[in-house]
Amino acid sequence: MNPSEFKEPAVEFRPVPFWSWNGGLTPERLRTQISQMREAGVGGFFMHARNGLKTGYLDEDWFDCVRLCIEEADRLGMKAWIYDEKGWPSGFAGGIIPSLGREYRAKALVMLPERREDDEICRLLEVYEADGAIQYLYEWIQPLGDARFEGASYVDLLDTRVTEAFIERTHRHYEARFGSSFGRTVPGVFSDEACALLWLNPDVPALPWTTGLDALFFEKYGYSLLPRLHALFLPEGDYRSVRYDYWSLVVELFAERFSKVLYDWCDSRGLLYTGHLMAEDRLVYQMEWVGDVMRQYEYMHIPGMDHLGRYFQVSRPEQQVQPYTTVLSAKQVTSVANQLGRERALSELFACAGQGFELSRQKWMTDWHLIHGINLFSPHLLPYSMEGEGKRDYPPTLGPQQPWWGDYRLLTDYQARMSYALTRGKRIAPVLVIHPIESAFELYSPLDHSLVPELNAALEKLSLQLLDAHLNFDYGNEHLLDKYGSVSGEGLRIKEAVYQAVIIPACTRLRKSTVRLLEQLAERGFPIFCEDGTDTRIPQGPGDDGVPESSMLPEQLRQLPLLPFSIDRLSTQVPQSIVVEGEDGGTIWLHERETGSQRLYFLANMSEKKRIRVELKIAFAANLFEWNAETGEVLPIPARTEGNRTEVEWIFEPRGTLLLGATPQAGEEGVAGYPNNSAEERFTIPLDSAPVPLQPNVLLLDRFSRYEENAALWSAPLPLAEWIHAGSAGDPDTRFLAEVQLGEAMPELQLQLVVERHQALEVRWNGCPLITDGSTWIDPDWLCYQVPSGLMRKGSNEVEARLGVRDGAGHMENMYVIGDFSVLLTDGKVPILQRAQGTIKDPTGDVSEQGYPFYAGSMAFGFSLDEMERHRGQERPPGKWLLRLTRPQAGSIRLYVNGILNGARAWEPWEWDITEHWTGQDCRFEFKIMGSLRNLIGPHHLADDEAINFLTPSHFFDRSGWTDRYVLKPLAIGELELVYREISQCQ
Known part of the structure; x- marks a missing residue:
């Protein structure tokens, strides 16, 4: 590893945030924000059309803005990435593709208890009677009119015509204008949350469908699917085989007709195809949306994942919140990257963590990803504007609006150095865990999700055990095993990766090709482990006599010389170049790489509370160095060398990390000592x-009376959330009134009222109009109105705003009073403005x-x-x-x-x-x-919001966990x- 490259990594290793284009785009603001990103250590940006965009998507004005940003990125040595959609999921081209015709729109196979006539939306495929109940199975086509898809619908990504139309109306427009920048300033394309089925109605069971699926099924398997559609929902007949064949076909169509087509198009033009699929986090989520995400990663130059929420999965959680994102999400994507020789793996991370998700927790979450092999970061979200939903758009906000933005480079430099280091050489992972998604194919039904979570729990438990034991592993997807797998004296190879041991987790079936590889591996003397089933048994469904059967392994594996799995037994079979010993040593997780003659170890403390002392024992005589990714320094570490072993004691502070380089000694002895003791x-x-505030203090206004024209009077004051829930917060020309309580007369006080640009047609203080000079606060779309001192009075002051025609800007928003004052919260509920001096005791x-x-x-x-x-x-x-x-x-x-x-x-x-x-x-x-921005933007009335695993825009006005007290x-x-x-x- 090159020390100078480590200290100043190339721009390719720097994070690439989602840059939310969510307003009326102007050249001046675009240039300013690119400059701000560069100063903060950002390497590029995904130009991401998003809710609130006022510039016409894919219009010439849009492409003029894209051109400007590509040119500015080129001038500054940055990268301008294409994001292929307006919003998400990818594929509908901002509403263009579904509008081409019925055959382009999203489809599903649905089960309904009632008969309905065939029409443009539904076509009857099968009628099935069981236990006296008749079920009707329909081909369903999503109607136009969905606001999420620009008044259109989602699309059928199992149909090649859809993908070709998507490329023609999106990608080729970029190529025609910016093709000369492809592979240079424009490195690639991000595809977001594509899925085989988009179904949001939990009351109607549904599965993926596409035009002609029944004919494709017959051609592939030699029997008709139509009279067996019910078996995909109900455990009837040979339902397992039908389900397995169905899902194998669906996953193949999704891969070959969408993922591969986009991959090939990008590949032929020097572009990197990246992004992530919908719902990678658990096996049942995959079955609901995609089928098999690892199957799709084969066709990504940079396979990626999405990390949602402020928590991540560890084996010894210190909070009671169940994280949304699990180790499966990360290990699935990095396993394919490792096997197919992809140098980079991406995570879109931090979304739904909240405005208070500070840099320390961002760094900690970064380390969790690095441990698994993620080395390209796409932080969510840097907004063009914080007007309206822009400040609640699955926060945190990452941009100059955040008070800590001036120090953001601490994190981006760290991420860049670590990304550089963890792309050097090759990741060491000698253990392969067979991924059981194809068992989920036969267990899953939209009517019964109960069996797949058990399969998932077994896989999660095994994965966490291996991480705690510092035994590096990959998942083996059976499609990739079939396509790229081979056995030699090295072990089991999947293209670029070789494994010396295999673990078969809880599963119900394996492919014949997988079993053949395992047989060959056993013949070579390599160990194959299986879980013993003492605490995790996957139900097989009803047996011939109606009694549920249980078995850990498919029948065809029982002839193999299988070893019962245990960490100790595996550790003796798999050589380890480093051993981590000490109380709570399992809390330290490990990423290992081989770079020429050097071994590189990244170790991270997964605890945010425990200080952990361990001994690191390296299985060769080595000179040790700390590669400090915070400073870029490379420092020698004194250690004990005895024969062919090197030992060093290390203390990991909570969330602490160590990037350790070990170079074989060239004859000289190491020096004993402990560096951080x-x-x-x-x-x-x-x-x-008392501390001195360096910016104006803020009084939040979030309770409003609404002027009722019919009654010619003001309503009682209510929280903004109540008006939004009632649908009464967004009518144009509506007047809202808030109260500002002054605890005393302060004639010297200079106040400003802050109102979002397109929210207010008219603003008044105690009945007198206020005027803005165009100055802003926090965000370019938050306008300041000077409040003349003569208008202020002790006690209640009235602030009135009249909504204008807001061009889709949304509903009434909170307002703010700023100035040099303090705010007393009476009973934590009623804010009173008073003098600033002497309040901080x-x-x-x-x-x-x-x-x-x-x-x-x-x-x-x-x-x-x-x-x-x-x-x-x-x-x-x-x-x-x-x-x-x-x-x-x-x-x-x-x-x-x-x-x-x-x-x-x-x-x-x-x-x-x-x-x-x-x-x-x-x-x-x-x-x-x-x-x-947490206490400014909220959510202000959501009790114990830290206990929510991921925070969405709806939580800001959520009344289910409402408290009148301000939550700060x-x-x-x-x-x-x-x-x-x-x-x-x-x-």
Whole structure:
């Protein structure tokens, strides 16, 4: 690995955010935002048409904007990626394709209990009677008129005509205009959440369908599907074989008629085809939407996944929330990448984590992905505008609107260096776990989901066991095994990857071709393990006598010399170049690579609470180096070398990581010692002066009265959520009134009212019109209205906004009052505006409880170390002086010494080396602590929103978990320590 390339990775390794084009696009703002991205360390962007877009999608104005961005990216050395749809799922071309005709629209096979006449939507395919009940099976075609699809519908991606039309009306337009940039400034195309079935009605069971599927089925299998359609829903007749054949065909059609066609088109033009499928996270989700995601990854240059929510799956969760995204999501995509020699694997991540998902948790989630082999990050979401839904669009917002954006480069540099490092050489994964999705083919029914989750649970449990034991593995998809699998003296090969051991998890069937490979592998003496079934048995369905059968393995495997699976038994059969030992050592997960003669180990603490000490034992005499992805430095690590083994002790702080390089020694002995086990002295530093807000404070207005024209009076005030729920928040020319409570007369106070650009036709304060000079706050579409001091009065002040014709901008939105004041929350419910001075009594405590509940900015904390001078003068061994914050709650924090920046931190350890900067008395220190948009944007009334696994736009006005009290996220600097750390000496 090249140290200079590691320190300054190429732009290709930098994150590529979803850039949401959700307003009226202008050249000036597009250029400004690209410049802001580059300054923040972003390598490029996906130009993503999204809800709120006012520029015509695929019109000439659209392509003019695309051209401008490609040219600007080229000028700045960035990459401009194509996103192939307006919204998602991909394939409908903003409504163009389904409008071509009935045959292009999405189809499904549905079961209904009633007979209906054939029409443009439904066509009867089979009538089936069971237990006295008649079931009718129909071909269903989605009607036009769905607002999600621009008033059209979704499309049938199992039909080649649809894919060809999609390419003709989307991709070829880009090629005609920007083909000369393909493979250069325009690296590739992102396809988002494509699916074989889009069905959102849980009351009607449905399966994928396409024109002529019955004929294709007969041609492939030699028997007719039509009289057996009921077997896809009901456990009747030879239903398992019918289901397996049906799903095998559906998955093949999806792969060959959609994924491969797009892959080939991109490949022939030097473009990288990437993106992700719908619902990769669990086997039952795949069956509901796609069938088999790994089958589709074969036709992606950069296979990808979607990580939704603020949590991820570990074996020892420290919160009670069940994560939406699981290890299956990541391991499925990186397994195919590893096997097919794809250097990169992508994740669209952070969506639904909330506006308070700060950089420390973004970094932690990044590490989880890196462990699995994800090395290209597409963070969600950088909005063109935060008007309307733009601020609630599956947050967090990633952009200059966030107070911590100025320190975002801490994360992007880290991601770039780690992405560079974890594309070097080859990932080591000697264990193959057969993926049981094809067992799900025969177990799944839209009427009964119960069996597939058991299959999923067994696979998850096995996967987590292997991760905890540091036994690297891939999943083996049976299609890829059939197509690329072979056995030799090396082991079982799937194209570029070779495995020395195979595990068969709980399953009900395997392909004959898979069994043949396993037989050949056993003949070569390689171990094949199976789960013993003591705690996980997958029901097989009703037997001949009506009694459910249970078996862990298909019958044809029982002739193989199978070993009962256990971690200990597997560990003795598979050589490991590194062993991690210590209490809670299983909480440290491992990614291993071989780069020439060097081994590279990435280890990450999956706990956000535990400090874990381990011994790392490397199975050869090595010189060790820490590749620090935060700084770009490469530092030697003292270690013990005894014969052909190298040992080092390492302490992992909560969420801590280590990128460890091990190079075989060339005859010299290693040096013993432990690098991060140094003695420390700690001194508490009191912060006794109040912090200074560096941006205006905020008063949130989210309760409104509505003027009722018929009655000529104002309604009672209600939360905005109530008006939205009643459908009364979006009528043009409607007047809304909010109250601002001033606790005292403050004639010197300068206030501004902030209203979103297209929300207000007219704004008044106490009946007098306000005028904007065009200045904005937070976002270019949030306009400021100056409030003359003569209009303000003690007690209740009325703020009125009249909605204009908003060109689709949505409903009434919260408004904000900004200025130099504090906000008292009476009983946590009623905000009262008062003077700012003297409200922060505890400088180290939560400022959201001390006058700044809705604040979205930064705070300055000044202090000196004069009282600590006597400690600095004492005799000590060589060492360093550090400032450390314990448990701060912030987006990022900067330290300034005498006005000069001494570094920024955004995650643990929150400490700064001041050895060279602490020069004696009169040395002034200042922390700047950056918050987030969470308390400004919300959700403000959703009780315990952190317990929600993923946050959607609907949660902001969700009344099911409603509380009248404002739910806020703390902003606090925490306790401050002065630390003296001795420099470790070699033992």
